[in-house]
Amino acid sequence: MVCVFANRDYGTLLKHWLATAARAGCHKPLVFCFDEETAQIAAEAGASSHTVPFNGDWLGFMRHQMQITRGILALGYAPLASDLDAIWLRDPIPYTIGHPQDMVFSPGTVQPSEAHAAWGNVLCFGYYLLRPTSAVLSMLDKCLPLMESAGDQPVFNRYLLAQGLNFAPTSLYALSFNGNDVLQSRETRLGAAGDLSVALLPNRLFQRLPEPDEPEPLVIHPITPKVEDTKIAHLKEIGLWFEDLVSVPEAVSELR
Known part of the structure; x- marks a missing residue:
């Protein structure tokens, strides 16, 4: 179940993401709209959506998103969540769901720093898959209260670090970011923290x-x-803003 979360502050990014995801092969994403303006954008794009009103700060946005995610898991679905500025160039779904682990994350950089110190990288919440296992549900129940004072990525990385998450040995190489080495692997790194499996x-x-x-x-x-x-200016600068897809209505016609 591919899902994205958006409010009126990211309406243009939502239109762009829906168009690029459709071009990559994702034709049935579910948009969780935090206001009516966003619901209208989703409707005009032909995307399925649910309106789940929220009006608050960025931490509240992330809590609301994770509470919705908890509800999806409770219904027995496996949410694959993507940030709107995570640009889908080719269909990532087969590769992602081909991993049987409880949780599948894209790589991050250095925050939170203690996770980076332990693993050489961090679990990024800009693109991830969670499966509806009892271990994942238990983790969310423990982490959601901690999101009153911190975002999803620091909370969940610190939780898994405290639970002893370790990755199996594999060949690694470093990419530089702000003076830090961020360790990468050619193939997926596999790890476990108690009864939770992580990719x-x-x-x-x-x-x-x-x-x-x-x-x-x-x-x-x-x-x-x-x-x-x-965000849009930076995406344009690096060649990841596809104006033709946003401006031409037919670009998202495959969502219908």
Whole structure:
């Protein structure tokens, strides 16, 4: 179940994501709209949506998103969630769901720092799959209260670190980010924390940090500012904004 979460602050990004995801082969995403304006954008794009009203700060946005995710899991579905600035270039779904682990994450960079120190990378919440296992549901129940004061990525990384998450040995290479080495693998890193199994996808296919020599990434999720206009400007600068898909209504016709 592919899902995205959006409010009126990211309306143009939502239109762009729906169009690029459709071009990559994702024709039935579910949009969780936090206001009526966003629901209208989803409807105009022909996307399925649920309106789950929310009006608050960024931490509240993330809590609301994770509470919805908890509800999806409770119904027995496995949500594959994507940020709107995670650009789908090719269909990433088969590769992602081909991993049987409880949780499948794209790679991050260095936050939270204690997770990076332990694993050389972190679990990124810009693109992830959760499966409806009792262990995952229990983790969410323990982590949701902690999101009153911190976002999803620091809370869940710290929780899994405290639970002893370790990854199996594999060949690693480093990419530089702000003076830090961020360790990457050619193939998926596999780990476990108690009864939770974890997969950390390879950056070469799910690029948080650029790897220009990799010819066929599935998803590129560049590091961008939080404000929509500056996100769009950066995506244009690096060649990941496809204006023709946003401006031409037929670009999202396959969603219908």
